[in-house]
Amino acid sequence: MTEEKQRLEQQLWNIANTLRGKMDADDFRDYILGFIFYKYLSKKMDLYANAILKPDGLSYDDIDEESSQGQEYLEAIKAEALEALGYFLKPSELFSRLAKRGNAEGKSKFILDDLSKVLVNIEQSTMGSESEEEFGNLFEDLDLTSSKLGKSENAKNELIVKVMAHLDEIDFNIEDSESDMLGDAYEYLIGKFASGAGKKAGEFYTPQQVSKVLASIVTTGKEKLKSVYDPTCGSGSLLLRVAKEVKEVNKFYGQEMNPTTFNLCRMNMIMHDVHYRRFDIKNENTLEQPQHIDDRFEAIVANPPFSANWSASNLFMSDDRFASYGKLAPSSKADFAFVQHMVHQLADDGTMACVLPHGVLFRGAAEGHIREYLIREKNYLDAVIGLPANIFYGTSIPTCILVLKKQRKDQDNVLFIDASQHFEKIKTQNYLREEDIAKLITTYRERTAEDKYSHVAQLEEIAENDYNLNIPRYVDTFEEEEPVDIQAVAQELKGLEKDMQSTDQSIADYCKELGIESPF
Incomplete structure (x- = not known):
C-alpha cells in the first residue's frame, strides 16, 4: 500500500508540474487540486449511480439523457444522490467523458465552455438541498477564462485537455472503502505546495508532524470524539489529522477567513470521505465574526496566524469570550485573543492544544494579565511545550504549544516540555522525527520529569515567577562545559x-x- 500510495502521489505531482511553467504556485495549486476534486466527485457519482442501476442490468454510461426513460432514471438517481452524496452529475458531465472528448482521436478538442458549465452545474445541483452550503462556490477559484492558462482560447483549452487526459489515466481506487489513499495523496499535494509557498504557507497548512502532536494531545484517553474544532482551520489538515488518532469523530467544525483556503478545506474534507453532514466549515473572521459561538467542543486544535492584527475594539469588553478577563489582547498581537476564544468554545470535558509564538509565554502588560488569569483564577493551563525553530513554512521563529483543560486531573501543577533540540534538519527546514514525536507525546501523557527535557512545575513555582512561562525558567538545559x-x-x-x-x-x-x- 505504501508503494502504491507513493506512486499515486508522484503521479499527481508530475501532472501538477505540467502547469508549473504557466503560473505561480498559488494558481497552479488551485487548478490541479480543483481538477482532482472534480474527478473524485465524478468517480463517486459514477459508482453510486451504477450501484442503483445494477438491479436493472444497466450502467450509468448506458443512460440516454435525451429519452423520456433516461430522464426518469436521472431524476430518481438525482434525488438519491443529493441525499447520499450531496451533489449530482449527469453521465455526460463526468470527468472521464469530458477528458476523452477533449482528447478524441489524439487531437485536442475544444471543451472549455462545456467544462465551465459542468462546474457550475455541480454547485447548482445542490440548490435548495441540505448540502447547498457545503458545495456553494467550491469551484470559484478554477477560472477557465484566465490568461494564466494561455494567451488564446485554444492555448488554454490545450493545456486543460492535457492535464485532464493525464488525470484520466490514473486510478484513484475510490472503490476501496478501507483505503484513504486518495485523501492522503491530496493532503500530500497541499503539503508540497505549502513547502514552496513561503510566508503564505502558514495561511493554509500546518506541517503533518506538528498536526500529529496536537492531534495526539487532544485525543489522549479517548477513542471517539463528539466534536473537533479549529477556529483558523486553513486547508483542514489539523482537523483531519485528529480523525486519524481516534476510531470516530462525529462532527468537524472550523472557520477560515480566506475564501480560497475555505474552499480548499471543504474539498479536503470531501476528498477524505467526510460526509457533508459531518462537517460545518464557515468563511468569516473568527475573532470579529465567530460563527459557532453557541457550540462547545470536546477537542480544539489550532495554528492561528502568529501575532496577527485584530480590532481589539472596546465593544469586545462585553463579549462573553473576553469580558471576565478585564483586558483585551493588544491590537497588534491577537495570540491571546485566539486563546480566549478557544477557551470559551471548549467543553467542560474537552482539551485544546494550539501553536503560538514564544512571546505569549513571557510578554507583559495585557498579555501578562490574561496569562495570569488563566492560571491563577481558572487553573486551565495543563502543559507548555517548546518546539524547534524553523519547523513551520514561511517563518523560522521558535514556537510553543499551549494545552488547556477546564477539568484538569493534575490541578496543582503544569507540565513543561522542552523539545526544541529534538529534530532533524533537512536542507533549510527542521522536522520532528517519529522518535521525537513519540517521546514528546509519551512525556505529556505520563507527565514525567526528565533532566534537561521536562519538568512538572507546581503552581507555587509559577506564581513565584510572576506567571512568566518562559521554558528555560523551568527546564534547565544548561550544559556544563568540560574543565580545561x-x-x-x-x-x-x-x-x-x-x-x-x-x-x-x-x-x-x-x-x-x-x-x-x-x-x-
Whole structure:
C-alpha cells in the first residue's frame, strides 16, 4: 500500500508540474487540486449511480439523457444522490467523458465552455438541498477564462485537455472503502505546495508532524470524539489529522477567513470521505465574526496566524469570550485573543492544544494579565511545550504549544516540555522525527520529569515567577562545559611554537637557495 500510495502521489505531482511553467504556485495549486476534486466527485457519482442501476442490468454510461426513460432514471438517481452524496452529475458531465472528448482521436478538442458549465452545474445541483452550503462556490477559484492558462482560447483549452487526459489515466481506487489513499495523496499535494509557498504557507497548512502532536494531545484517553474544532482551520489538515488518532469523530467544525483556503478545506474534507453532514466549515473572521459561538467542543486544535492584527475594539469588553478577563489582547498581537476564544468554545470535558509564538509565554502588560488569569483564577493551563525553530513554512521563529483543560486531573501543577533540540534538519527546514514525536507525546501523557527535557512545575513555582512561562525558567538545559586542563594547553602551545620555528627555518633555507631575501 505504501508503494502504491507513493506512486499515486508522484503521479499527481508530475501532472501538477505540467502547469508549473504557466503560473505561480498559488494558481497552479488551485487548478490541479480543483481538477482532482472534480474527478473524485465524478468517480463517486459514477459508482453510486451504477450501484442503483445494477438491479436493472444497466450502467450509468448506458443512460440516454435525451429519452423520456433516461430522464426518469436521472431524476430518481438525482434525488438519491443529493441525499447520499450531496451533489449530482449527469453521465455526460463526468470527468472521464469530458477528458476523452477533449482528447478524441489524439487531437485536442475544444471543451472549455462545456467544462465551465459542468462546474457550475455541480454547485447548482445542490440548490435548495441540505448540502447547498457545503458545495456553494467550491469551484470559484478554477477560472477557465484566465490568461494564466494561455494567451488564446485554444492555448488554454490545450493545456486543460492535457492535464485532464493525464488525470484520466490514473486510478484513484475510490472503490476501496478501507483505503484513504486518495485523501492522503491530496493532503500530500497541499503539503508540497505549502513547502514552496513561503510566508503564505502558514495561511493554509500546518506541517503533518506538528498536526500529529496536537492531534495526539487532544485525543489522549479517548477513542471517539463528539466534536473537533479549529477556529483558523486553513486547508483542514489539523482537523483531519485528529480523525486519524481516534476510531470516530462525529462532527468537524472550523472557520477560515480566506475564501480560497475555505474552499480548499471543504474539498479536503470531501476528498477524505467526510460526509457533508459531518462537517460545518464557515468563511468569516473568527475573532470579529465567530460563527459557532453557541457550540462547545470536546477537542480544539489550532495554528492561528502568529501575532496577527485584530480590532481589539472596546465593544469586545462585553463579549462573553473576553469580558471576565478585564483586558483585551493588544491590537497588534491577537495570540491571546485566539486563546480566549478557544477557551470559551471548549467543553467542560474537552482539551485544546494550539501553536503560538514564544512571546505569549513571557510578554507583559495585557498579555501578562490574561496569562495570569488563566492560571491563577481558572487553573486551565495543563502543559507548555517548546518546539524547534524553523519547523513551520514561511517563518523560522521558535514556537510553543499551549494545552488547556477546564477539568484538569493534575490541578496543582503544569507540565513543561522542552523539545526544541529534538529534530532533524533537512536542507533549510527542521522536522520532528517519529522518535521525537513519540517521546514528546509519551512525556505529556505520563507527565514525567526528565533532566534537561521536562519538568512538572507546581503552581507555587509559577506564581513565584510572576506567571512568566518562559521554558528555560523551568527546564534547565544548561550544559556544563568540560574543565580545561591549562597545563596540557600550555604544553600544546609550546609544541606549536617549536613547529613554527622549524617551519620558519625551512622557509629561510629555501630562500637562501633561491638567492632571495628571507622574510624572517
